[in-house]
Amino acid sequence: MTQMAKAREGIITEEMKIAAQYEGIDPEIIRKGVAEGTIVVPANINHKGLKPRAIGKGMKTKINTNFGMSRGKEDQEYELEKLQLSLDMNSDTVMDLSIGGDIKGLLKRVIEKSPVAVGTVPAYQMIAEKGIFFTAEDFFEAIIDQAKLGVDYMTLHCGVNQSSLKLLDDSKRIMNCVSRGGGVMLNWMKKNGTENPLFEYYDRLLDIAAEYDVTLSLGDGFRPGSIHDATDKHQIHELRILGELTLRAWEKNVQVMVEGPGHVPLDQIATNVKLQKTLCHGAPFYVLGPLVTDIGAGYDHITAAIGGAVAAWHGVDMLCYVTPAEHLRLPALIDVREGIAATKIAAHAGDLAKGVTSYSEKDNVMSRARKDYDWEKQRELAFDKIKFDKYQKDGEQGDKKQCSMCGEYCPMRES
């Protein structure tokens, strides 16, 4: 039985209790949300040692960190360092997006080591193994394999179907598709001339998901990759399909999140959240960014933090981190660190604004520590203690009741 099935029978599971404890709320709130579908607690029955967190309505905004090997960069230890860094910095979920190397080998180790939910994009295993020359059967086998390993949620581009492919015929987009997994399905459909198996055999997918309690993260193959393309017919067409697939999943007690953009200008973010919440019936919304401009290369953790904060404020439930390496290279460890910090800040700023986190929880404590020149307490509250240490040490001078910014003229000393 899935978390959703149990929730609907009125059962508060151990996983819900753990998630509620992390959240600091009554587990019944989580049970109710999981039963309705507005909250997910991704928790594969085979993920030993998992301490799951709740993603959805009324919960603190969560963040996800991606890592993974690519062809030619197949060092498992380096990716496990990224996992450890993600855990150290309190990432709420991690995704292993390996597209090269021993994919199942690394995934097994990640699941063993990760107390937070682990996600994947099974299409990556497919193209790594077979390019686009895979069969529907191959794909379902990969999904079952990963489900058996204990993957808690899977991004599956079920909404990239023949109708959305046809819609591209008169596309006005700058970039038709910037989703790696969505692109795989598009190219597969073009090559085979048949329907996307994830859409055509969606019930089979649901049966697998129900068996292992894999949460579906319905991928957005048509997320806009430039602000020019934001909130257009391709994106909304897919979102409507994902809304229908959400209802079908809920009928089988399968937990669902819906993925979202992408590149979206600031003034369209609230609309995007509202659209997802209505078209997808309140299912949790998990966004990549959104990036509020296309021209931030080298700083896309910041273009994404701006969009992510506003998105979280308006009701987005999980932010996928974006690093300074976005659009340029595979993220290095330093990029992972900067990306996590930026995304944690965005989630927290959104939570302060939407009222799920009180100022008194951390912000007031930080400000009082600042007023008291209590550097140790400030360090405790910093998202990135390594960076804090470096800067704070550089700035030390005099009697510690100052830093090199204002020196003895620190305005807090006498006012």
Next chain:
Amino acid sequence: MTQMAKAREGIITEEMKIAAQYEGIDPEIIRKGVAEGTIVVPANINHKGLKPRAIGKGMKTKINTNFGMSRGKEDQEYELEKLQLSLDMNSDTVMDLSIGGDIKGLLKRVIEKSPVAVGTVPAYQMIAEKGIFFTAEDFFEAIIDQAKLGVDYMTLHCGVNQSSLKLLDDSKRIMNCVSRGGGVMLNWMKKNGTENPLFEYYDRLLDIAAEYDVTLSLGDGFRPGSIHDATDKHQIHELRILGELTLRAWEKNVQVMVEGPGHVPLDQIATNVKLQKTLCHGAPFYVLGPLVTDIGAGYDHITAAIGGAVAAWHGVDMLCYVTPAEHLRLPALIDVREGIAATKIAAHAGDLAKGVTSYSEKDNVMSRARKDYDWEKQRELAFDKIKFDKYQKDGEQGDKKQCSMCGEYCPMRES
């Protein structure tokens, strides 16, 4: 005659023409805005070689970069490197906030080298020279000295007066004052038991400003330094005073900007902008941040970029940059670079949302360059070309129609 005096006589000045050309608009729009006070064109009559920019309603959101020596860090060349970096990265104004070393010596060099408007906080020269043991006469002399040198705008905390000091008696703030210049005036008033000379002799200040066409940047001594303190009575009390001082300046044809917060949660930013625009009669609004959480130490360029983007969207006219060093140390060159990039992104994202910058100007060009794998064009559009080069080179692989992020599986290749 000031720009404002000329504008009110219907004269389109050379400075307005230069500003209009940069903006890509009819100079008459700028003349009208300067006449009304909704736009400033800071342009001291003694600043040779100035190519001023317009700050205010309907203009692109501007950004300011700060630098300056502090006691013990008195290397003029290092600060001039920061100036050069600011110019290279297209900062719209710069402020020399030196509080140590040969303040007038550096300021003279900065004004000579800077084609963009130069701002100062004259209170810093005061405390550097005399601590708080200065007289009203000393202060006005410093202002006149700097005006003669060609300073285009000055932050002056005229609204920190006895009434706002008295209001602190029952303060519920975590931090009464986090403004260095505001703190100087507070401490001066406490020590002398008399009114702030900038408030008491405001007409004298206006006469000096009118003579040299120094734009007043009315400082916010009570800007909130923690989100707990945001939008409170101290802040609004001062803002009302600044609104009255704005009208008095306009009577004497003195250009005015009003400075603003500070630390403000996301959901209070639009309110803050609206309040300033109504209480200060549409005068340009120049904000420091706002930082949307207090706990971003090491990443406050990001907490500020989030707030700055939303503020710009809602009508803020200039963003003061914030660097990763905020709250921890005097910014190093790398901090200046990251701070400028973050702030440029915030301003641009706000401009896309408020419609003063079209997507087609840069974003669509970037996205098409991305789709075409035109790395040279992408580089041209990047805010920080040094960082772009480093990341792009690291990410190069194969046939250049890919980067190490997705490699040969780049979704743009086939869709």
